[in-house]
Every structure is written in structure tokens, then in C-alpha cells.
Amino acid sequence: MNKILSAKWIGRDIREIWVENAPVADKFKAGQFVVVRTGEKAERIPLTIVEASDGALRLIVQKVGYSTDILCSLKTGDFIRDVAGPLGQPSVIENYGRVACLAGGIGAAPLKPVLKALKEAGNHLTVLQGVRCKDHLIMEDELEVLSDSYILVSDDGTCGDKALITEPFKKLIENGEIFDKAFAVGPPPMMQAVSWITKEYDIPLTVSLNPIMVDGTGMCGACRVEVGDETKFACIDGPEFDGNLVDFPLLIGRLKTYLDEEKQIMKEGDGGCSCGN
Ligand SMILES: Cc1cc2nc3c(=O)[nH]c(=O)nc-3n(C[C@H](O)[C@H](O)[C@H](O)COP(=O)(O)OP(=O)(O)OC[C@H]3O[C@@H](n4cnc5c(N)ncnc54)[C@H](O)[C@@H]3O)c2cc1C
Ligand code: FES
DSSP: OOBEEEEEEEETTEEEEEEEOHHHHHHOOTTOEEEEESSTTOOOEEEEOOEEETTEEEEEEEOOSHHHHHHHHOOTTOBOSEEEEEESOOOOOOOOSEEEEEEEGGGHHHHHHHHHHHHHTTOEEEEEEEESSGGGOOSHHHHHHHOSEEEEEESSSSSSEESOTHHHHHHHHHTTOOOSEEEEESOHHHHHHHHHHHHHTTOOEEEEOOOOOSSSSSSSOTTEEEETTEEEEHHHHOSEEETTTBOHHHHHHHHTTTHHHHHHHSOOOOOOOTTOO
């Protein structure tokens, strides 16, 4: 169990891993995730299940720190010590009508299964994908094929128009496009910026949150987020929440909690990418 059937780079510091785990693959629903550990004392890494097929899970991992670095160093034929899941609540999929789906950076991976489920439920999908630069662009063909309309933008203009993802989204609305619902997955500041627009235009928004998680079982409280006037645990109540009610400044602040320790533990990097990030 947990044998890596294939592992390859699909973008700058972004690795696609197919790992064998039939029990999780059989139960998985769009929006759920696994928690993986590469060794007995290793940190737990929450990762969205992008797809499941023939008893295997497709994971897309961005190397951002110590644990994801170790995971990304694994090769085809290696084993991942623990793959626990499926965890979290599945996405709430309905026939909403016209849906805007926004993917920022690695958010393309968690968004893909949601798009597939929304499409199967008969929704009209406008997909907006934003990346820092072309080196970070992943899965664009997979997102485009599921969409009725697809827009690509990048911060530096190396792929698609040079813009932040919120710019074409706002322009579409100002030009009369009606959205009955929006989904956004990406870095918290991007989801926060999307929520400013959805609040302004009264569009229901679902976001997939990525707070720091420790046990992933609702016991430690590390993943708590404020949604409206309620405290929720992303690992058991989420990871998807009403984006118009999430307290993003608090979430962003908490994600920075261990930054100094993470920097200390992180090995020497191999330089930035062509966009300078
Ligand atoms: C439900 C859920 C699903 C996720 N799905 C995916 C996925 O499909 N693919 C993927 O690549 N990542 C995903 N993540 C994020 C991933 O779990 C973290 O990037 C990883 O745990 C960081 O571990 P690290 O030790 O390598 O980095 P660290 O050394 O812990 O951190 C390095 C840098 O990453 C930032 N960071 C740490 N944890 C997170 C986090 N949870 N989210 C965003 N930034 C973080 C830190 O602030 C720091 O700047 C998901 C997170 C959650 C909660
Ligand atoms: S990760 Fe511990 S309560 Fe959610």
C-alpha cells in the first residue's frame, strides 16, 4: 500500500504523484483531502485528492518547505509511509446555474475535481486561472476542457494576459455577465480579493481553505478558522467554507505563525524561477 506508481515534475517545484491506496480511492469525493507522512516522525502534510482511478490517488504537490521537499524527492517505486483519508467534507455540488471558478497557482489542483463535479451537475462554467508566471502554470488543458469559457492570466504576462485574476473576473461582471455562484481556490490573499468582489456583487462564494493542520482529526485545534461568528475546524468542518464570511486577515496571520522556524529548518533552496519568485 502507498506505493508511488508514478512521480514527475509538471511545473516549477510542482510534482504530480500517483500513489496506490484503494481504500481511500474508493471513498473519495470532490473536495476531500488526505494527510500524508513520509516517515514515522515526519510532519503531516494535508493534500487535496485531485483524482482517483484504479485504486490510486493523484496528488499534486508544491515544494514550499521542508516536508514537501522530502515528499517531492520521492520517485516512482518508492513508498509513502502514511496516507490517511479521505478527510474533510465533500464539496457541496448542485446545479447552481452560471458558475465562476477561480484557480490561483497550485489552487488549480484542488479545483479540478470540483470543476468536474460541477460540470456533471449541469452548470455553465467560466474558469479563470491565474499564475505568477508560466513556470507555475499547471493543468491548463484539464481546466479548459471542463470549462464553457476559460481565461488565463499571469502576474508578469508570460502566459495569458498580464493581470491579477480578480481583474478579468470583475470586468466580466461589469460587462453584464451574471454569476449565480463562485468557487475560488488559491493563496488566501487571492481568495480574500475574490471575496471583496463577490460581496460587492452579492454572489455566493465557496473557498477551499489551507490553514496549518497538525492531526487532521479535529483534536488539536491548529486548523481553526473564523467563519461569520463561528469558529470552525477546517479538517473536519471544511476545507470548504462560505468565502463571504471567512475572516481572511486572521487566517493569513496564522499561516505566518511558524515562518521563522520553517525558514530555519528549510534546506538551501535552488534559486527562484524566471519570475524572480
Ligand atoms: C486541506 C488542505 C489541502 C491542501 N492541498 C494541497 C495540495 O493539493 N497541494 C499542495 O501543494 N499543497 C496543499 N496544501 C498545502 C500543503 O499542505 C502545505 O504547503 C504543506 O503542508 C507545507 O509543508 P512544508 O513543511 O513543506 O512547508 P513549511 O516549511 O511548513 O512551510 C513553507 C511555506 O509554506 C507556507 N505554508 C505552510 N503550510 C501551509 C499551508 N497549509 N497552506 C499554504 N501555505 C502553507 C508557510 O507559511 C511557509 O511560507 C493543502 C493544505 C490544506 C490544509
Ligand atoms: S488539524 Fe487539528 S483540529 Fe484540525
